[in-house]
Amino acid sequence: MGSSTPFWQALESAETGTQRPLEEALDALAFNEAGLIPAIAQQHDTGEVLMMAWMNREALETSIQERRACYWSRSRNRLWRKGESSGQVQQLYSIHTDCDGDTLLLKVDQQGAACHTGRRDCFYVALTETHAEVDQSPLVDPNTLYGNP
Amino acid sequence: MGSSTPFWQALESAETGTQRPLEEALDALAFNEAGLIPAIAQQHDTGEVLMMAWMNREALETSIQERRACYWSRSRNRLWRKGESSGQVQQLYSIHTDCDGDTLLLKVDQQGAACHTGRRDCFYVALTETHAEVDQSPLVDPNTLYGNP
Numbered sequence: 400m401g402s403s404t405p406f407w408q409a410l411e412s413a414e415t416g417t418q419r420p421l422e423e424a425l426d427a428l429a430f431n432e433a434g435l436i437p438a439i440a441q442q443h444d445t446g447e448v449l450m451m452a453w454m455n456r457e458a459l460e461t462s463i464q465e466r467r468a469c470y471w472s473r474s475r476n477r478l479w480r481k482g483e484s485s486g487q488v489q490q491l492y493s494i495h496t497d498c499d500g501d502t503l504l505l506k507v508d509q510q511g512a513a514c515h516t517g518r519r520d521c522f523y524v525a526l527t528e529t530h531a532e533v534d535q536s537p538l539v540d541p542n543t544l545y546g547n548p
Numbered sequence: 549m550g551s552s553t554p555f556w557q558a559l560e561s562a563e564t565g566t567q568r569p570l571e572e573a574l575d576a577l578a579f580n581e582a583g584l585i586p587a588i589a590q591q592h593d594t595g596e597v598l599m600m601a602w603m604n605r606e607a608l609e610t611s612i613q614e615r616r617a618c619y620w621s622r623s624r625n626r627l628w629r630k631g632e633s634s635g636q637v638q639q640l641y642s643i644h645t646d647c648d649g650d651t652l653l654l655k656v657d658q659q660g661a662a663c664h665t666g667r668r669d670c671f672y673v674a675l676t677e678t679h680a681e682v683d684q685s686p687l688v689d690p691n692t693l694y695g696n697p
Contacts, residue, residue, distance in 0.1 A: 446595020531573035
């Protein structure tokens with residue numbers, strides 16, 4: 400948690416069902432100095448945490464409007480509709496923000512593999528007291544995801 | 549995803565069971581300019597995403613050694629053993645890093661409420677096309693968590 404603003408502080412003790420206009424909430428989100436906020440994608444029914452990526456305000460608004468996850472690609476420096484090249488679309492079920500408005504949680508229906516390596520999710524390297532260990536195999540060959548020969 | 553380094557790229561196509569020394573993995577993690585990496589905490593059995601916080605290398609090493617979640621508090625600027633004041637400890641089951649080493653996923657056993665508001669998790673403000681809406685009630689009065697009168 401970082402420091403919270405009055406908008407989020409007022410909701411801490413608000414009753415369930417309390418509403419605010421979406422615009423006010425978007426204005427209060429704690430985008431970082433690059434204009435980005437971390438977004439966790441979770442499979443809506445199984446609870447698998449699939450990946451974490453970043454959104455700017457445009458990506459978030461696009462996700463809400465199009466009901467599919469849209470991120471900001473930091474490596475390509477542009478809007479990234481998840482699955483636009485791989486077909487591995489994330490249909491959006493819900494978006495929540497956390498108590499201080501600096502993280503988003505998306506519940507999605509992930510088609511196929513979330514990870515660019517062809518694995519179901521991105522969290523396949525376990526850290527133990529002595530080792531890092533790969534503990535998940537690809538579902539699909541990543542070369543087939545991106546149309547490489 | 550950000551840009552990946554050779555350490556993580558080499559693991560992308562590695563077989564399940566491939567190991568690297570922990571130190572090499574920690575050296576390769578993509579801590580940000582403040583020396584921090586985002587860490588998602590998930591309840592190990594139900595799959596609930598409880599919260600997202602930040603770790604520096606010391607917090608991560610402490611978490612691995614003590615088998616409980618330890619974060620870096622950005623507001624207090626110090627190591628934060630989750631539950632040290634509230635009693636809401638997170639016993640650690642596993643830690644994974646993602647494909648490019650810039651996010652951690654912790655599976656934990658959360659005692660009571662993860663959120664400082666007394667709610668089970670921090671993601672209690674839903675964003676819809678028109679509104680932000682509080683959709684989760686506290687499990688406990690937050691004043692009882694922190695010993696306030």
